Amino acid sequence: MDTGHESLSDRAIAARLGERLRALRLRRNRTQEDVAARAAVSLGTLKALEAGxxxxxxxxxxxxxxxxxxxxxxxxxxxxxxxLALARRGRGRRRASAKGGAGPDGPAW
Incomplete structure (x- = not known):
């Protein structure tokens, strides 16, 4: 699925994300000051994020x-x-390995 992001630079994608974040904040009818204060970040930090x-x-x-x-x-x-991974995960171990295992008197440490 081509979203148009492949042809954009990293900076352009970051700017687009910032624009979307700003639009989300505005749809929620929240001010930058309110969101910044409640998220425990500075107003400048939020402004920078909205700028990408x-x-x-x-x-x-x-x-x-x-x-x-x-x-x-x-x-x-x-x-x-x-x-296949789900089937393997649900099985669990059924026996110990032959190498380095415990002998009849317990672990060999």
Whole structure:
């Protein structure tokens, strides 16, 4: 699926994310001052994030304050687990390995 991001620079993608974050804040009818204070970041930090500059931890704090942490799953979804891996995980161990195991008198340490 082509989202148009492949042809953009990293800086352009960051700016687009900042614009979307600003739009989300405005849709929630929240001021920069209010969101910054409640997310425990400075107003300048929030402004920088909305301009496409900032740290990942700051983005998470702002998303949490705006009630949008689910956006992280959309950004980086968990990889699906294959049916074979699920079957292996549910089985558990059935026997010990032959090498380095405990003898009849207990562990060999």
């Amino acid at each position: 500059r900032g740290k990942l931890e700051t983005l998470i704090a702002i998303l949490r304050e705006l009630g949008a942490l689910a956006a992280v799953d959309a950004l980086l979804p968990e990889p699906p687990v294959s049916p």
